[in-house]
Amino acid sequence: MDSQAKGPVATEIESRLRLALNPSHLLIINDSEKHRGHAGHDASGESHFTVELVSTAFIGANRVARQRLVNDALRELLVDKIHALSIRALAPGE
Template sequence: MSDIATLLQQRLQSLYPEHLQVTDDSAAHAGHAGAKSGGHFDIVIVATAFAGKNRLQRQRMVYDAVGDLMHHGIHALSMRTLTPEEI
């Protein structure tokens, strides 16, 4: 796991996930112009903190938790945000 993927795991713990999967897809994007500014990551996070929130609100919660990584280390972040009831 890359350093950024590890940091993603750590920072997303603030949402108290019941399930968290971070996948580093950076190798698949090697040579892509934007890839030079950071990696490509896919996350699946299941947390009760998302209950009653719409998709945009959930994504904002993730971005808030990730913080400055979006500007230093991450070029693209794909996410699936679910509550335990939505699994």
């Protein structure tokens, strides 16, 4: 994993995305510190993330369909662990 984030939530994000989408590139960035004092920021330090991934699963899919695939893989985490998620989902060669 190319990652700046190494906590338990980031680790679970990586595991779920690798299992569901088999990305050739995966970058998980913990943006939580940038949101200190904002809604959704919690003491865990793992509430806001950016994920960038390249996967053949995205070939022929539009932006919304790609985001749905990522959200589906992370569904349980989005309920109570992840407050905000920014997604950059690309097909190989994009």
